[in-house]
Amino acid sequence: MDAREQRWEFAVAPPRSAPGVGSMVGYRALDVPDAVHRGLPSSRLTFIVSLDDGVEGAATAAALAATGPIPVILGGLHVRTSHVRLRRGQAGVQLAVHPLAARALFGVPAAELSVTDFDAAAVLGRPAVDLRDRLAEAPGWRERFALVTGHLVAARGRRRDPSVRPEVAYAWHELERSRGCLPVGALADRVGLTARHLGTLFRREVGRGPKTVARLIRFEHAVAAIADSVRRSGGVDLAGVAAATGHYDQAHLTREFVSFAGVPPRAWLAEEFRSIQDGGHAGWSDWADDEREPDRVVDAPGA
Incomplete structure (x- = not known):
């Protein structure tokens, strides 16, 4: 690394770390100015579990002003940039989830996930809050990645028929x-x-x-x-x-x-x-060829 000051810390989970997940990234803002970040659309669902109070995110800049921190975010397949407030010290684990895995992992098709209200509580309920609490207590990124994987594998196991056409x-x-x-x-x-x-x-x-x-x-x-x-x-x-x-x-x-x-x-x-x-904006395409079966179950890292 050169002499310039690093603004972000990123940790990337190995490929195939969790069912239906294209990428899993741990992030921590080290020295970022207060700003609004553009959350770009993609062909993946966004699932974020915060390690702090939560992410301040909204579909529009105007709506962001009235938005409080959201501990766990789950967004549908949006086609317009979302807006996220950046601040020093915020941290979490962000996943890019295959939309065809939504039934298996979240209990609803991706079509039923909001593209304007990102609060996961309405869909995932108490288990999502518990996951966030456990991640906040974990000592490192490897342990956090394993907790997220375990949560998703358990969720997949509870679905009787999560398959798509x-x-x-x-x-x-x-x-x-x-x-x-x-x-x-x-x-x-x-x-x-x-x-x-x-x-x-x-x-x-x-x-x-x-x-x-x-x-x-x-x-x-x-x-x-x-x-x-x-x-x-x-x-x-x-x-x-x-x-x-x-x-x-x-x-x-x-x-x-x-x-x-x-x-x-x-x-x-x-x-x-x-x-x-x-290290931000790592190419999701590194994992794309591994996702022909987006709802498959894999072992947790280190299992």
Whole structure:
């Protein structure tokens, strides 16, 4: 590490650490100024268990002013940036959860999770509060990761029939395999449904149609590529990122960034540069190929 002061501490759990989880990251703000962070949309659900009073997050900047700390956050598949207040010392464990694992892990399809009210208490109840208390008492990140994994494995074991329609599961896998570049018509043909029927099944299960999911997958690959480039070289070739992530050109990538993040990519990069250098925005795609069975159960770390 260079001589500059680090603002964030990040700890990353090993791949396949928990059922249905694409990534599990422990975070702690060491020296961050009071600011509002953009929570970018993605094709994953956001599940955060705080180690402090909670996260102050809202769907809009205006709503953030009236929002108090939320100890456990669970958000649906949103397509607009959320707003999170940053402050020194805040810490927690953040998970990117496959939407098709929502039934198994949370007892409801992802379509029923709010994209504006992030408080998990209404869905998860007392067990989520107990999990947060246990994490706050754990001595380190490894122990916290093991507690989260144990909680999710136990939740999965209580569900009698958490499976989703096989057409939806296979279609989602094909979208991931193509990195969001497979046209919806071709996708529907592969699963033997009309595009309209496939769209109905997707919206019923995850709250979004397959075209929107494809856009989200392309967008998050672009975000990961930008972050990886900054960590390696301190800069980024946006035209190259656009070409590598299925966007027509740099202008197309910029339009998608504005649609999802609210700002162009270079404006977002200026806001997040220090966080990226400290290890934030690690590419979720490192785990994508392991998630064909998003609700599978795996052993806890060190078990």
